[in-house]
Amino acid sequence: MTLLEVDRVVVRFGGVVAVNEATFEADRGQVTGLIGPNGAGKTTCFNVISGLQKPTKGKVRFKGRSITSLPVHRRARRGIGRTFQRLEAFGSLTVRDNVRVAHDIHAGLTGLVRPSSADVEALLDRVGIWDYATERADSIPTGAARLLELARCLACDPELLLLDEPSSGLDESESDAFGALLRELADEGRAILMVEHDMDLVMSVCDEIHVLDFGAVIATGSPAQIRADDGVQRAYLGYSDVDDPTTEIAPITGALTAPSTAAATEVQA
C-alpha cells in the first residue's frame, strides 16, 4: 500500500534545477532505494518530503493527503522521520539523551512527566549503540552517529523512514547487520526510503529502486531491473554497453520514465 507519493516535484535554486518533475512512491512494508550520482537531487527530495525545503512546483502526499504546505514538525507528527547526510545529532548531549529527547518530543506534554528510560534503552540496544550510551554524541564514530540518528527517529515511531546515506561509516559486518535491521523495520509495516551509495546494500535490501539523475527520475524498478537498465548504467553505475557484465539481461524499458531534459541536454553537449 502506497504511503508516500512524490508528484512531479520541482525545486529550483535560482537558475539551477535541483529536482525536475520527480515522481516516485514508497510503500508500506518495503525498502525503497533512491539512488543517483552526487548532485542528482536525492537529499533535496528528502528535504522536500520532510518539509525543510519548499518545492517550486509539485505535490507531496502522505497517506493519501497532501502535506506540501505543512510545516516540518507537523509532518513529523503525522509519521515521517528522517536522518541526515550531514549529521545532525545533538552533539552536546549524550547518545542516550539524544534518543530520550526524541522520545520526549514524541510523547508531547506527557513526556514532561513520564520517564521514558526503558524504551530508550531498548532502542539503543536494537540499533546496536548501547555501548556508546553515556558518551557525548559529538565524540562517537560517524557510523555510530548515523545509527544514533536512526534510533532517534525510531523513538518517534514513524511510519515512513527517510534514511540519508545511513550506512556510510559502517564496516562490512555492521553494514550487513544494518541491512537486516532495515528489513525488520520494513516487516513491521513501515515504509523505508533510503538514499545510499553502497550498491551492495541497496541491491540486497531494497524491494524497489528509483534512480535520479539531474533531478529527474530516470528509472524505477526492482534491483535486477535497475542493474540491467542501460540509462542507469550510463548515468550512475558506470558500466558501458560493451563491458557490462549484465548485458545479457534484457533492459526493462517499460519501467523507465522519460529521461530529464537536463540529462538529455547534458548528453547532447
Added chain:
Amino acid sequence: MSSLFAFTLLGLFTGAAYAIVASGMVLTYTTTRVFNIAHGAFSMLLAFTFWDFTIRQGMPTLLALALVLLVVAPAVGWFTQRFVARGLGEGPVSVSLVVTVGLLVGIIGLAQQIWPPAPRVLLPFHPETGWQLGDTYVTAHQLITIICSVVVAGLLYGLLNFTRIGTAMRASVDNPELLKLFGGRPDTVAALSWAIGVALAALGGILLTPSVGLDYYALTLLVINAYAAAMLGRLKSLPLTFVGAMGLGIAESYAVAYLPTEGFWSTVRPVIPALFLFTIMLAMPQAQLRIGQVKGIVTAPVPTFRSAGAWGVGLLGMVAVVVAGLSTSDLLLVGTAATYAIVMLSMVLLTGYGGHVSLAQFTFAGVGALAYAKLDEPNLYGLVLASLIAGGVGALVAIPVLRLTGLYLALSTLAFAVLMDKMIFQQDWAFKFNGTLQTERLSVAGISLGSDAVYVWVMALVFVVTAFGVLALRRGVLGRLLIAMRDSPSACGTLGLDLRWFRVGLFGLSASIAGLAGALFAGLRGSIGAADFLYFQSLLMLLLAVVFGVTSVTGALLGGTALMLMPVWQSSHPELAGLLFVVVGFGAVALGRDPNGIANHLFKLGRVLRSRLEPRLRERLDGLMPQGGLAEERLTAAGASDVPLVSVGVDPDPTGSKVEVDR
C-alpha cells in the same frame, strides 16, 4: 503641497546618509556572515576622529576626510576583520552577536577615554552655502550627502559587477571554501569588505553628525536605522537597502512634520526606525530550517541538587553575616548585585542553555519594576504578577519574529529596548519623562521587609531559589530539549517539535525572571525611573554574563557582582571610566567565543585542586575512621556530585540521567 515636497526632500537627504551606513553593513554581513552590531559605533568613533583632525588639530577638511575615509577607517576595518571577526561567521550567531556587542561597548569606552565628555560641534560642510528650490532651501551639506550616496551606490555596483575582487566577493557570499579551492582568497575578500564597510560607516557618520550631534550613543544607535533599512533587502540586497533607507528617512521626516509635538505622538519620532523594523519583520516570510554542520558545545557542568543546595545555603549564610554589618549604601549595592545576578540567571536560561541572544534583558527588568510600582501590591501576589507581566511582554516581543532566525530575534530585542527607553518608559502613565515612581518594600505574610539587611537577604534567597529552578529545568526534560534545540533546530523540527512556540515560551520565561529581578529592585530602591533601565545596561549585562560564564549560575553570580561594581569603580576613578568599558568590551571580544567564561575556569581549578587534595585527605581520614567509614562515604558523594556555585568536581553524567539497565 510645498511643505510635503520640502519634507520629502529632507527625508531623502537623511535617507541618503542612512543608505551609506547601511550599505557598508550589508557588505560586511553578506561577505563574512558576521552581523556587526558595532557598525554604528564605528560611525561614532570615526566621526570623533574626523572632529579631532579638523577641529582640534586644525587640518584642512578635505585632507582630514581623505585621511579618515581612505586610511584610518579601512585600517580599522582590516584590523577588526583580521583580529576580531575572522572565523566568526562560521560559528553560532550568538557568538558573533556577543563579540560585536563587545566591540560596541569597547568602542564607546575607547571614545570616552580618548575624548572625555565635553560639548563638541561638527559643522556641516559649507555651512554658508545653499540654494532655494521653490519654497525649499537646500544646503550644500544635503546636496553633498545625496551625491555621496549616489557615488557610493555606483562604486559598489561597479566593484561587485565589473572587478575581479568584486566577483570574488560575490563568490565568497555563496561559498568561501569553494572560493579557496579555486584559488581565491576569502580572507582578502573579507578584509576588503570590512575595510570598505567601516569606511562607509565613517562617511555616513560624518555626514549625519551635524544633525544628530557628536554623541557617543546617538551615533552608535545608527546601527538600528541601518539594519532597519537593510532588513527590507533581508540584509542581502544593496538596491533594496537603499530603498529602505530612503523610505526610513522620509518616514522620519514626515513624523517631524505631521505628528503632534506634545503627548504620546511626540515620543514616536525617535523610535520610527524600531517601528519600521518591526513592520518589515512582520511581513517577512517564514524562515526555513537550515541543515548544517552541527557542533556540540562544551558547557559548564551542571551541579547536583545536593551540591547546589550546599552552596546555596552557604551563600545565604555568608550574605546573612555580611549584611549584618553593612551601611545602608553598601546594602543597596549588595541588593543591586543580587538584582543583576537574577537577571543574568534569565540569560543563563535563554543564552547559555537555549543559544538565543537578547539585547533587552534589563528592559524586561524595567517592565517588572514598572508593573510592581503600578500594581501597588507590595506583596508576593504583586511580585509574581509583575514577573508574569514581564514574561508576557517578552513573549509578545518574540511572537513577531518567531518565524525568523536567531539573528532577527536578537536585533528585534535591541529595537524593542530602544523603543521602551525612548517611548514607553517615558510616558505619563509609566515613569514619566525624567520622572520617578515611588515603590514600597515587599511584605511577606503581612510582615513588611522594611529592614534593608533583611530585604537584601531575601533578594539573595530569591537568587538561590531561582538558580535552583534554572538548574532543575536544565536537568529535566525541558533542559534536554533546550540543548537539543540549540544544537540542531532542524533535527528537533523533524522529530516533531514546534520550535516557534517553544522559542516564545523560552523567551517569556526568561523575561519573567528578569521581571522578577526588576520588581525586587524597585522594592529595594523605593524610587525608580526610566534612567534605571537604559538599553545600554542590557548590553553590559550580556557581556559580563558571557565573560563570567553564561552557562552556569556561578557565572551569573560573579557577573552580577561585577556589574554592580563597575559604576562604583567608575565613580571613584572618573578619569578611567571609559577604560573600564574598554576592558569589559574587549574582554568579551576575547572571551566571547567561549560562553562558559571565567566560571568554568574556576570549576577546572576546583577539579585540579580536588584531584590533588583528595588522595591526601582520603589517607588521613582512613587513618582516623574505621573501615568503610566517613572517608568512603564522602568520596562516594564527591564522585556523584559536581560543581556547586564556585567549584569542585564534575558530574560524570551531567544531565543526571543515570539509568541502570540489566542487559
